[in-house]
Amino acid sequence: GNSVTQMEGPVTLSEEAFLTINCTYTATGYPSLFWYVQYPGEGLQLLLKATKADDKGSNKGFEATYRKETTSFHLEKGSVQVSDSAVYFCAMDSSYKLIFGSGTRLLVRP
Amino acid sequence: DAEITQSPRHKITETGRQVTLACHQTWNHNNMFWYRQDLGHGLRLIHYSYGVQDTNKGEVSDGYSVSRSNTEDLPLTLESAASSQTSVYFCASSDHSRDTENIQYFGAGTRLSVL
Numbered sequence A: 001g002n003s004v005t006q007m008e009g010p011v012t013l014s015e016e017a018f019l020t021i022n023c024t025y026t027a028t029g030y031p032s033l034f035w036y037v038q039y040p041g042e043g044l045q046l047l048l049k050a051t052k053a054d055d056k057g058s059n060k061g062f063e064a065t066y067r068k069e070t071t072s073f074h075l076e077k078g079s080v081q082v083s084d085s086a087v088y089f090c091a092m093d094s095s096y097k098l099i100f101g102s103g104t105r106l107l108v109r110p
Numbered sequence B: 001d002a003e004i005t006q007s008p009r010h011k012i013t014e015t016g017r018q019v020t021l022a023c024h025q026t027w028n029h030n031n032m033f034w035y036r037q038d039l040g041h042g043l044r045l046i047h048y049s050y051g052v053q054d055t056n057k058g059e060v061s062d063g064y065s066v067s068r069s070n071t072e073d074l075p076l077t078l079e080s081a082a083s084s085q086t087s088v089y090f091c092a093s094s095d096h097s098r099d100t101e102n103i104q105y106f107g108a109g110t111r112l113s114v115l
Helices: none
Strands: A004-007 A011-014 A018-021 A021-026 A035-040 A044-051 A056-059 A062-065 A075-078 A086-094 A097-100 A104-109 B003-005 B010-013 B018-026 B031-038 B042-049 B065-068 B076-078 B087-093 B112-113
Touching: A004 A086, A004 A097, A011 A018, A011 B076, A018 A104, A021 A035, A035 A062, A044 A062, A097 B031, A097 B042, B003 B087, B010 B018, B018 B031, B018 B087, B018 B112, B042 B065
Parallel strands: A011 A104, B010 B112
Antiparallel strands: A004 A021, A018 A075, A035 A044, A035 A086, A044 A056, A056 A062, A062 A075, A086 A097, A086 A104, B003 B018, B018 B076, B031 B042, B031 B087, B065 B076, B087 B112
């Protein structure tokens, strides 16, 4: 069945370090893919998305590229800030529903 | 601005009681969803609705029910609360149109404790 797998956390980085959070999916066809972010005490909010193969989503310095060859949508940022500390969820569209990965907690230290 | 609101934000109840969590959106979205968030499981879909009078079961629907009598509201009812239903509950909404590309908008969540 359809599923999303993302790397387990927590991921702890120093400020200005490079970030990668891995996400792979299993699906029939080519679903839209999303990254959502959850800041402490808040609901999820969309960070970026990609709707077809080779699309690159980007927002707030974060990027992810839809790779159909490797069924992946890895999240990257070149230089993280303390304010990026949050939980990040990879998700894919499935008939207007979203299937989420288990989330990866990121902690950025000054 | 359009928004999606959940109430209450925090709720403590006792085992066996009926509990209803409210979700109200002013986006005029067709689709509404209820998720629960538990450590190690991410978000799991409880119920969802694609429009008025439409409701569907998600992957963890046992012990929960919803009704959709208008576009704006999708209340979630726990018929007889159990300790296993202690969780954080999120409501979300989205639209079908090509422009919105199925982006879901989330409420701030309700933290429910069943004692």
